Structures are given as C-alpha cells and as structure tokens.
Amino acid sequence: MNDEVPVLDYAAVMQAVTPERAIERVRDGFIRYAKDEWTMPAKVYLDSPPHGDFRAMPAAGHGIAILKWVTSFPGNSTRDLPTVTGTILVSDTDTGRWLALVDGRSVTALRTGAAAAIASQALESDTAQRVGLIGSGLHGRWAGACLKTAGYEEGVCADINPAASRAAADELGWSVGSLSEAMACDVITLVTPGYEPVMDASHLRPGMHINALGADGPGKAEMTVDAVEQCELYCDEWRQASHGGELTGAASSGRITQERVTELGAVLTGQSPGRTSDEVVTLFDSTGLAIQDLAIVRVVLDEYHAGSIEAPAISL
Numbered sequence: 001m002n003d004e005v006p007v008l009d010y011a012a013v014m015q016a017v018t019p020e021r022a023i024e025r026v027r028d029g030f031i032r033y034a035k036d037e038w039t040m041p042a043k044v045y046l047d048s049p050p051h052g053d054f055r056a057m058p059a060a061g062h063g064i065a066i067l068k069w070v071t072s073f074p075g076n077s078t079r080d081l082p083t084v085t086g087t088i089l090v091s092d093t094d095t096g097r098w099l100a101l102v103d104g105r106s107v108t109a110l111r112t113g114a115a116a117a118i119a120s121q122a123l124e125s126d127t128a129q130r131v132g133l134i135g136s137g138l139h140g141r142w143a144g145a146c147l148k149t150a151g152y153e154e155g156v157c158a159d160i161n162p163a164a165s166r167a168a169a170d171e172l173g174w175s176v177g178s179l180s181e182a183m184a185c186d187v188i189t190l191v192t193p194g195y196e197p198v199m200d201a202s203h204l205r206p207g208m209h210i211n212a213l214g215a216d217g218p219g220k221a222e223m224t225v226d227a228v229e230q231c232e233l234y235c236d237e238w239r240q241a242s243h244g245g246e247l248t249g250a251a252s253s254g255r256i257t258q259e260r261v262t263e264l265g266a267v268l269t270g271q272s273p274g275r276t277s278d279e280v281v282t283l284f285d286s287t288g289l290a291i292q293d294l295a296i297v298r299v300v301l302d303e304y305h306a307g308s309i310e311a312p313a314i315s316l
C-alpha cells in the first residue's frame with residue numbers, strides 16, 4: 001500500500017513558522033546536536049560548474065529523519081531565478097515510512113536567518129544595537145527579519161543592487177546605506193554570493209560581531225583571510241566550516257587551526273563561555289546545517305497535524 005503524504009509548499013511553511021518560533025526551535029536544535037541527541041552525517045556536494053552546486057543534507061532527531069536536496073546557484077539572480085531552491089524528504093524514524101515533502105527554500109531561509117539571530121544574541125557585546133546587512137537578497141531579508149525579531153530594531157541595508165537594498169529596508173523598517181555605512185554598525189551580517197570578499201581587515205572595529213552567511217560552499221568567501229585571522233572565531237560546525245565556509249581559506253592555508261574555533265552549540269550549552277572581552281571581534285561562520293532544517297520541519301509537521309495549515313497529499 002502506498003502512503004499518502006502531504007506536500008508542504010513555501011506558503012504553508014511560512015504560515016506555520018514565525019521568525020520567533022524559528023529562532024527558538026533552531027536554538028534548541030543546536031543544543032540537541034551539541035548534546036549528541038540528534039545525528040547528522042556530513043553533507044555531500046555535487047558540483048555543477050560553472051553555475052553552482054547541489055547538496056544532499058541528511059539529519060535525524062525528534063522522531064523524524066530528513067534529507068534536504070538543495071542548490072546554490074549564485075549567478076541565478078542575473079537570470080531572474082532564485083539562488084537557492086530545494087526539497088526536503090521527511091521520514092519516520094520508528095517505521096521508516098515517508099511522512100512529508102517540504103519546500104526547501106522557505107525552510108532554508110528561516111533556519112539561516114534564525115542562526116544569524118541566535119549567534120548574534122550569544123556572541124555580540126552587550127552594547128550592540130545596529131545591524132549592517134550586506135547583501136539584501138532572499139537570505140539577507142530573512143536574516144534581517146530574524147535579527148529584528150531578536151530585538152535589533154535598527155539596521156542599514158547595503159547591496160550593489162539599489163532596488164534590493166531599498167526593498168529590504170522598506171520591509172524591515174531599516175535604512176539604506178553604503179557599504180561603509182553598513183560596516184559602521186555593531187552586528188555585521190554578510191549575505192552576498194561569496195564570489196569576492198566584501199570585508200577586509202580595515203573594516204574590523206573592537207566589539208563588532210560578524211555573521212558570515214554567504215560563504216556556504218567550497219571556493220566562496222566574503223572576508224579576506226587577514227580579516228578572518230584577526231577575529232575570535234565561531235562556527236556552526238568545524239567539519240563543514242573548515243571545508244566549505246568562511247573559515248576555509250584560513251584553515252587550508254594553515255593560518256588557523258581547530259583549537260581557535262568554537263562551535264555555536266558549545267556556547268549555547270555553556271560548555272564554552274563565548275565572547276572573551278568587549279574588545280574582540282567575534283565572527284560566526286554559518287555554513288548551514290541539516291539539524292537546523294530538521295528543527296523547522298518538525299514545527300511544520302506539528303502544525304500540519306494540529307490542523308493549522310493545509311496541504312495537498314500525493315501518493316507514489
């Protein structure tokens with residue numbers, strides 16, 4: 001007998017999960033993974049040169065196992081296509097039965113934005129107020145939405161495409177500014193395609209916190225290696241960050257080693273104290289983890305079963 005499973009699209013996911021809930025559940029996911037309650041094998045990259053790559057991202061926890069099949073095609077904005085698209089297969093860890101098919105784009109946007117908010121709250125100096133959002137595409141806007149939900153009321157949006165920064169600023173109630181005006185803020189959030197560094201050592205100021213979200217695969221970087229090396233370093237997961245993240249250039253050239261890098265989960269569980277002084281510059285390298293996706297998918301399924309969202313079902 002074939003199972004009927006719901007297909008939960010972008011609108012259903014966004015209806016089910018507010019930025020506030022995304023932050024709360026993704027934080028819980030980081031903690032559970034740090035405590036070995038959830039499992040996550042390494043993500044697999046399948047290159048599609050010269051345009052981008054595909055990734056297969058599995059994880060299990062909270063009664064479900066997921067596999068996200070997701071893309072990163074950074075040049076797609078010039079073709080009027082999204083940079084990131086994907087689908088998530090959800091199965092039951094007790095029976096192995098297929099439970100749902102979930103849109104990957106909305107889940108990725110929510111969990112990536114949530115990670116930026118969680119890292120900022122955990123690592124910024126207590127006086128941080130203004131967000132400098134550099135790159136105002138889909139993930140920049142959701143990072144802004146989650147940072148605003150986390151209490152950062154003011155921000156400056158900078159983008160090489162003035163229409164993108166204007167749209168983000170209007171949506172968030174923030175202002176549009178130049179790259180240097182955004183860099184003058186307290187919480188810098190980088191969400192560009194990562195082809196070229198946008199931040200160098202001259203942009204670093206004592207007390208600053210940086211979320212580097214755009215470099216989520218091999219060969220991408222938003223900061224120079226000199227700038228990375230001068231920061232106090234944090235990441236979502238060293239295994240990914242050292243091979244396909246903002247820390248990769250510094251790690252592969254031997255300028256940083258794992259001993260200098262703390263995973264966010266260790267800070268959230270209290271195994272690490274986090275920021276060591278008001279003067280250091282903290283850098284959080286977000287490469288994007290399947291456990292973050294799992295945390296969001298669990299909420300979506302719970303809301304579906306509670307009847308608060310509707311979805312068509314298919315049978316294979």
Ligand SMILES: NC(=O)c1ccc[n+]([C@@H]2O[C@H](COP(=O)([O-])OP(=O)(O)OC[C@H]3O[C@@H](n4cnc5c(N)ncnc54)[C@H](O)[C@@H]3O)[C@@H](O)[C@H]2O)c1
Pocket residue numbers: 072073074077082083084108112134135136137138139140158159160161164191192193194198212213214215216286287288289
């Ligand atoms: N860390 C993660 O978990 C994670 C998750 C999803 C996506 N990403 C990555 O984030 C990046 C952005 O994704 P997106 O979907 O928002 O892309 P997008 O194409 O929608 O947006 C990128 C924006 O950056 C702007 N931009 C490009 N170069 C710039 C520069 N030098 N200075 C300022 N702005 C610049 C573009 O004009 C565009 O508005 C991609 O590299 C993607 O792979 C990371």
